[in-house]
Amino acid sequence: MCSESxxxxxxxxxxxxxxxxxxxIFHFRxxxxxxxxxxxxxxxxxxxxxRAAQFHHxxxxxxxxxxxxxxxxxxxRALGMEPLGIPLSIEKGRPFLDPELxxxxxxxxxxxxxxxxxxxxxxxxxxxxxxxxxxxxxxxxVAKRVMTDEEFDSYMxxxxxxxxxxxxxxxxxxxxxxxxxxKGFEIEPRRLSVGHAKNSISKASFEGQRFSIHQSMISDSxxxxxxxxxxxxxxxNSRFRLHSVAARPV
Numbered sequence: 001m002c003s004e005s006x007x008x009x010x011x012x013x014x015x016x017x018x019x020x021x022x023x024x025i026f027h028f029r030x031x032x033x034x035x036x037x038x039x040x041x042x043x044x045x046x047x048x049x050x051r052a053a054q055f056h057h058x059x060x061x062x063x064x065x066x067x068x069x070x071x072x073x074x075x076x077r078a079l080g081m082e083p084l085g086i087p088l089s090i091e092k093g094r095p096f097l098d099p100e101l102x103x104x105x106x107x108x109x110x111x112x113x114x115x116x117x118x119x120x121x122x123x124x125x126x127x128x129x130x131x132x133x134x135x136x137x138x139x140x141x142v143a144k145r146v147m148t149d150e151e152f153d154s155y156m157x158x159x160x161x162x163x164x165x166x167x168x169x170x171x172x173x174x175x176x177x178x179x180x181x182x183k184g185f186e187i188e189p190r191r192l193s194v195g196h197a198k199n200s201i202s203k204a205s206f207e208g209q210r211f212s213i214h215q216s217m218i219s220d221s222x223x224x225x226x227x228x229x230x231x232x233x234x235x236x237n238s239r240f241r242l243h244s245v246a247a248r249p250v
Contacts, residue, residue, distance in 0.1 A: 012073050012245060023126065023240035025229065026074060028066055028116040029221070043069040043083040063111040070118050070245065071095065071109055078105055078120065094182065108179055108229075114221060119229050127180030129172045130218075130227040133164060143167055146174065146189035154196045168226040170194055173213045176230040177204050180211065203233065214240065 012026075044052065048068050055061040072083035079086065079101070087098035097105060107120040113132025120126075136142075140163070144152050147170060155166050173194035178184055187206070194213060195202045204211045210233035218225040229240075 012070075012077060023119055023121045023124070023229065023231065024074075025128070025240060025242045026070060026118040026120075026245050027218075027242060028070055028118075028245040029114050030062065030066065030116070043072045045084060063116060067109050067111050067116045067118070068095075070116060071107065074118060074120055075105065075107070092182070092184065094179075110179070110227075113223070113225055115218060115225050115227070117227055121231070124231055125180060126229055126231050127176045127178070128227070128229040129175035129179060130225055131168050131172050131175075132221075132225050133168060133223040135164060139163065139167055146171065148190055148193045151193065151196050166196060169198070169215060170196060172226045172228040173202060173204070173215055173230075176213060176228040177206065177211050180230045181206070204230070210234075 044065065052061050052065045052068075055064060069083075072086050072088075075081070075086045075097070076083040087100065088095045089098050090096075095109075105120060105122060106125045107118065108126050108128045109116070109118045110128050110130045111117070112130050115130050115132070117128055117130045119128040140156070143155055143163070147155060151170060155163060155170075158166060174189045174192050177192055177194070178187055178189065181187065192204060192206055194204045200215060202213045202215065204213060211230045212233050213228050213230045215226070215228035218227065
């Protein structure tokens, strides 16, 4: 049993020492009771530590700190640099590698509930989203605002007990594409059709650009999480690898 004073740091697996041209996804799962350690804070630059301190809730500070520490450690391994030496710029709250490093690595990060997920790829642009299931009374109203007419009609035909699964499946698909585009909710989600079938790979298009979306569920958490990542269509033969990132008490 972990206490309020327990701390931990992130252990990056050694299984990605040579990143290929596919997609690498890192999943870190943690308990909201745990506090981030000095080791993780040590991987953040001053502006990032200041931003973490601005979060009112400990759980939000943990998610941000772990996410940014994980990002810096993974990029450091990929680039052969110290985590603190990675030059990141921020645009609309999203970190990017500074142009001086070119476009050698593309990445995206998401966190929700007890999960932090990072995707990184050599050259291929990516977007990822993870969402914990939350049952809320106006889910049908939100669904109508974010789904296409066809998606919403199919959603409403489901028994009420089955709608949450479809809602979050479509939500993570849409948001992964919106994060790929770097526009977030500047684009109305209902303009983006992602299909409602329970396929692990789905297709989407927006203004002439086509995407493939890989989607899955983290079913051994309570409540469960849905997650998805999007990339340019035509890269289906590229491998993707899911790495579990461990926590170590310190």
